[in-house]
Amino acid sequence: MATALLLLLQLVSLASASHHYGGTVSFSYKGRNPDGSFRVDFRNRATYDGCQYSHSWSCYNNNCGFVTNQQRGTIDRSTNAPQFHRQWCETETVQQRKVPTDKPFQMRASSCCWAKTRNRVSGWRLLTQVDLGTRSDTGKPNRSPDIAILPFLRVSQKCPRTYKLMSFDPDGDTVRCRYGNIRNIECSGCNQPSGFVLDQGSCSLHYRNANADPSVFGFELVVEDFPQRPISLSYTDGTQSYKAPLIPMRHKRALNNTYLHGTTPPLSKLPLQFSFLVDPPAPSCVDGLYLPKFVHPTPANGQHINAEVNKEVEIRVRAKASHATLHDIIISGPLNTRKHRSTHGDFVIRWTPGPDDVGDHYPICFAVESVIDPASTKPPPAITYHKDHVHVPESPQSGIYQSEMRCVLVNIGKRLIKSHVTCHESSMTVEVTRSSLPGLHEDHLRLNDPSNTACNLQRNSNSTHIIAVVPLNSCGTQIEEDEENLVFKNEITTVDNVNDLITRNHLLEVQFYCQYPKCGNVSQGFTAHRRNVVVWDKGFGKFTYEFEFYPNSQYRKMVDPGLYPLEYDVTERIYMQIEAKSTVNNTQLFVESCSAAPYDTPNYWPTYSIIENGCTVDQTVQVHPKANPREFRFSMEAFQFIGLHDQVYISCSVLMCEAGSSGTRCSQGCINSPLTGHHTHRKREAITQSARHFISQGPLRLKRLAESTGSPGTFSIRKTAFF
Structure with a gap:
């Protein structure tokens, strides 16, 4: 009976691991512990066909220390996968590890099996290489590149598209992305997808053309960082190592392999694995018709967003698709990132950094998906798939159309402006400490609309604080609504004259809002x-x-x-x-x-x-x-x-x-x-x-x-x- 139960548990475990879609890892040095050991935080994202699974990591080389704290949560999930349970779910596990030395070590996660792939990827092999040596150029321990991509990408068969993978290095190192090439270590079979070109220098993936198929391409990439000039790494045991810049290869295969293995070793090595689905042809490849097109105020790809501790970051995404209905937004970001759709149809991504995030950088990626509106009577337009060839499509097929992918980088700094907001039933009270606003007086500060006398900042301010009591229905307060909450927003900004509509001296912007759950009648x-x-x-x-x-x-x-x-x-x-x-x-x-x-x-x-x-x-x-x-x-x-x-x-x-x-x-x-x-x-x-x-x-x-x-x-x- 015990043997049968063990066999059943093994089968269940194998089945639960048979629908893997990808994963990524990054690490962050968090300082020395009182006993002289090192604290390192690892962020592992794993994508399966369910939210209950995650990667199991083990030490692969040298001393990896041990886990002192761990938290796990769901980042995003979707039902846009074509196979099995017709869904995918990305989770992130944040591990705090206590490492006894700053010498290099490697960690690895491996098991079976991927979702059914077209390029014969069977099991997953994720290898992470960490080196905490103190750099001669910065005087600080080496840091990991920040990498990110959406876990499940899809593209229409005849619509070429370029995906710029988020890759940023806080040390200013050169970052390169390549296909894994060490079988069963960096990749499973190391079979590269066809129809794609990887520009490793810019970490850009170009989709050219591939036949539509319900199976996904499994991408097994490796992200590495190299110093821009020769440096040394010093360790607490008195030893040193030397790292050289990357020398590009003048070779036809340079798009796939940055260097010959062993000749130019990287500072860090991180896995970046994801799934890519090629859909049947869209009625049109023109962005904004069937494929969603981003419009203002959506941030640009690669844009840096400055954030403060305990202050919520809001990323507003707006898209249009005249011949389709916007259906969902797919996101990937740090743990506790949330998304919702506003009253005006915008998608809003929110995340609040904590005190432990100061000095770190977090990429957030997103794409919008649309579906054909059955009630639409608009005829599909003529489209051009190739130069000098115009194709007029038949009636559009039912399907999901995904926009381009964009990624932004959130830089976490210390709180500069000391402020506090209190939410009342019909107003918001905002208090800003004057000492955190050197040289600014309320005469040159205003709310969104100061025309009402109640919106004058001089009315309630005192010698230590600038105070605004903002009615929820006045002073330019804006309202947004989703399924669960009402959100009232306003901001304090600088102006040359409080009655002016514009300013060329924009020194301050304090955004604030109150959120009211929609539970029951109105208060x-x-x-x-x-x-x-x-x-x-x-x-x-x-x-x-x-x-x-x-x-x-x-x-x-x-x-x-x-x-x-x-x-x-x-x-x-x-x-x-x-x-x-x-x-x-x-x-x-x-x-x-x-x-x-x-x-x-x-x-x-x-x-x-x-x-x-x-x-x-x-x-x-x-x-x-x-x-x-x-x-x-x-x-x-x-x-x-x-x-x-x-x-x-x-x-x-x-x-x-x-x-x-x-x-x-x-x-x-x-x-x-x-x-x-x-x-x-x-x-x-x-x-x-x-x-x-x-x-x-x-x-x-x-x-x-x-x-x-x-x-x-x-x-x-x-x-x-x-x-």
Whole structure:
């Protein structure tokens, strides 16, 4: 019975290891321990067809020390694999090792078997070579190159593409990528994939052409670093070793082998293994049609991003595919990297470095995938696969289309600006220590939109801290929404003049946000009656916007603020009034646009338009007679947003003008094109009209929803503060 159980466990173990897609390793020197030993952190990424597996590492040569701490987690997973369980999962295991000496050593992970590969890769062989000798050029221990690639790449058969593998060396060494060439040590069978060209000098992989196949190509690469000039490495036992620069080979095989084995030994040796799937031909090879195309603000490939300890790094990725639907983003990065899709359709990658990451560099790679939208009626365009040959494809096949791969490098430094954010139910309080901002005064600092007096940084600041109490629906606060959270963002930046829209003296940028889990109803802070908006504008002084609801078209008494959120039946008429109160005579109010949204923020998307460019667009809108030029009265039928939202806010963009002055936006009234008038009124804007201001009121709820969900606004929500 025991023998049968052992055999069963061995079979289970073999099966669990039979769907390997690749892996990478890097190491980081973390200093000396009190007993004189060395601490080295290893980061091993492993990709299988499930998240429960990881590599098993053993010492292959010399003294590798032992593990003192270890943590493991999932980086990313996807169902875009074509075989077996039709999924892959990349995990990262971070090991802290205590090594007794700084002499070189090698570690290895090996077992069977890869997923079915086209180039006959059976087992995996990952070899890591570490040398912690003190360098003569830097006076510090040798450091590992930072390497990264997506674990599962795919390309359309007839669409050539170049992949720049992330390879960065913190010592400034020359980094080279080559195919493994020592059988059963650096690679399994060492069979190189066909249809690809590896430029080892730039670590670029060029896909040329290969037949489509449901099996993957298994890539077994080795990444090495070489000094740019001759150096020596000194060890604590008094010995030394010498390292020479790499001498490129003048040979046809130079793209595949940097040097003859043993002639120019590297400082470090790291494995880089991944899978590559060649899909059937896409209807078009033009990026932006079927294949996703990156657009602003997606960072460029190889871009360096500076980060601080305990401050979350946010990488925003935006892509387009006019003939397909963006489906997912594939990422690879350090442990605890997260991804989500924002309200606006952007993909957002987030990661927070810890105190132990100072001085390190972490690559993050990503690619966006799209699928053909079955509902799309757009015909596939003609495409050119080869020079002088145009091919008009048939109906597009169902499949996944992957964008180019991009990688960025996150550099971790110490925290420079001392700041703290506190999240409240309807505002964010940000405190920045003045001593961390030498030479800067709040007169030259501003939030995204300082037009509201509540957004003036001088209002709450003191002698030791610059303090901003930022309403969630004002000061240019932006909102994003995903499946689980609402995120409100703003930032403090430097300007030449606090009222300027641009600056050429950009010295500071403090980004901050609060995250509110969407668990339950909206809190009291979101459902309260909106306060009046007080603004100051050059030429118009200080004035107040009031946005109120009324029970009927008589507009005699506004609805009691204590009754909010207001409840309406579908199609019941809602009466609203916007009024500007000012001591400046001969002025008039103009309502340029109004829309409805689940949240009262100016940039929430999507919204339902009520008024656009001064024109009513909702068919139920009625404009009612006003008592004076600084009022605007209108009404519309109540409606419900389609989806999970049970409330709406009415938000408007308004401005003030000098009454009777020609050429102002107020005098133009309703215009069909948003461009008309922008050009006309800008010449006199500083004299005859104010800036545009955002005001909102609500929320409004349907009576049946209000009755069925109980009393709103009576519970508290969790809040998370971020910088």
